[in-house]
Amino acid sequence: MPVTLSVVSPMYDEREALDHFAARLRPVLDGLGVGYEVVAVDDGSTDGTVSRLLELRADWAQLRVVKLRRNVGHQAALAAGLRAASGAYVVSIDADLQDPPEVIGEMLAKARAEHLDVVYGVRGDRSADTVFKRRTAGLFYWLMRRMAGPWVSSQAGDFRLMSRPVVDTLNDLPEQRPVYRLVVPSLGFASGEVTYVRGERVAGATKYPLGKMVGLSLDGLTGFSAxxxxxxxxxxxxxxxxxxxxxxxxxxxxxxxxxxxxxxxxxxxxxxxxxxxxxxxxxxxxxxxxxxxxxxNRPRFLVAFDTGDEAPASRPVTSGRA
Missing domain, CATH: 1.10.287 (Helix Hairpins)
Structure with a gap:
């Protein structure tokens, strides 16, 4: 069956969350009735994430493991997953299950019914987050809307569905440090929204502490505004x-x-x-x-191996070149 839907999930030290993630994601995708693949991008994990992914893949043929040679950050790992994805539609989602996989079906149906290129997952309820997280996130989106433009959604993160033309456009961009939650809406493709309740992290600790949020804000500001x-x-x-x-x-x-x-x-x-x-x-x-x-013009990431290839590539796979 041809791949209609690719689900890209950047992962860094998510060993504890993997079983929960697979247990919720697989039934959702199996029930869609379309060909799919799950592109799990390991961002230089040190806790056995890759080994567990390979074990899960033995019983889940649609699971594809892309291992990066070192930790390059969430956005660069997401870029590696987008470049590897082959589906007509691509969904990006984190493995911590704060964004529910059950919404993916609604996203795909909305994109097809309304001929949309992008469907954003918008957090209608963030009560599961701490007060500090909600306040800093609100400040981040307020600042991005003031500096980058009013088209930035106030509660949309990296949980979104994109059509193949959008993904191809993103892969062709020469930016070295893109912030996709700002890049995607700036492209102007037809878009819609699906609201959901943001849940608690299923296991492990957050991978976006205050320091990384500040860095993401700085990248967004300098990349989108003078x-x-x-x-x-x-x-x-x-x-x-x-x-x-x-x-x-x-x-x-x-x-x-x-x-x-x-x-x-x-x-x-x-x-x-x-x-x-x-x-x-x-x-x-x-x-x-x-x-x-x-x-x-250095590559943003180097792929150690990709289980989607018939044979591991002898040369590094690069991205983000001008």
């Missing part, structure tokens, strides 16, 4: 006005013969100017770093 550079420009203008006011006040004090202690104003001015300069240099550095990475 707003940080404009902030640097506005900071420079405000600093110029403040310094001009200090100069005028200093000249006025000198003209009227007042004795004004100079060390305080000088100290404040130096600190202000130094802080703004460092902030602006840091923002410029983020963009220069992305340009540097693009000119190097």
């Amino acid at each position: 707003a940080p550079l404009r902030v640097a420009t506005w900071l420079g203008m405000v600093t110029f006005v403040v310094c001009l006011s200090l100069i005028v006040s200093g000249l006025a004090a000198w003209g009227f013969g007042f004795t004004v202690p100079g060390w305080t104003s000088l100290y404040v001015a130096i600190l202000l100017l130094g802080a703004v300069q460092l902030v602006c240099l840091g923002m410029l550095g983020e963009y220069v770093g992305r340009i540097y990475a693009a000119t190097q």
Whole structure:
């Protein structure tokens, strides 16, 4: 049976969740009545995730294991899965079961009935997340909508269904560090939404702590907006006005013969100017770093093996080149 649906799942140290994930995902896919494959991308796990995936594959022919040579991050692992997927429709889902596999059938039916290229899984209820997680996630989406554009959904993550034209477009993009939850809606393909209740992580710990969320936000901002550079420009203008006011006040004090202690104003001015300069240099550095990475054109990931191949490739599989 030809592959109609590919389910891509990036995994990093998800050994404890695998059995639960397979037990819920397989009946859903078997019941759809279409040819499917599950592309499990191991992102350099160290807890035996790969070995357990290979054991599951012995009894599940549709399971395909793609092992990366090292940990490259969630978005790059997702890119590897999208490049390996062969289905007419591709669903991306994490293995922690916070996004329910049972919604996949509804996504596929909606895409076919309404001729949609993208169906987003939108979290209608996040009560299973901690208050801190909900607040930081809300701040992230608010910032992305303000900086990247209003087309960014406020509660859509990486759980989505995409048609083959969308996946091919993503695979052809030259970006080195794409943030797919921003890239996909920016393409403008016909899209719809399916709401669901976000559940608790079935096992293990979150793979998106605060540090990685900050990094994802930074990648999203620098990849989709020049707003940080404009902030640097506005900071420079405000600093110029403040310094001009200090100069005028200093000249006025000198003209009227007042004795004004100079060390305080000088100290404040130096600190202000130094802080703004460092902030602006840091923002410029983020963009220069992305340009540097693009000119190097290094692969975002290297595949150690792919069980979907008849024989393991002798050369590394690369992605993300210009």
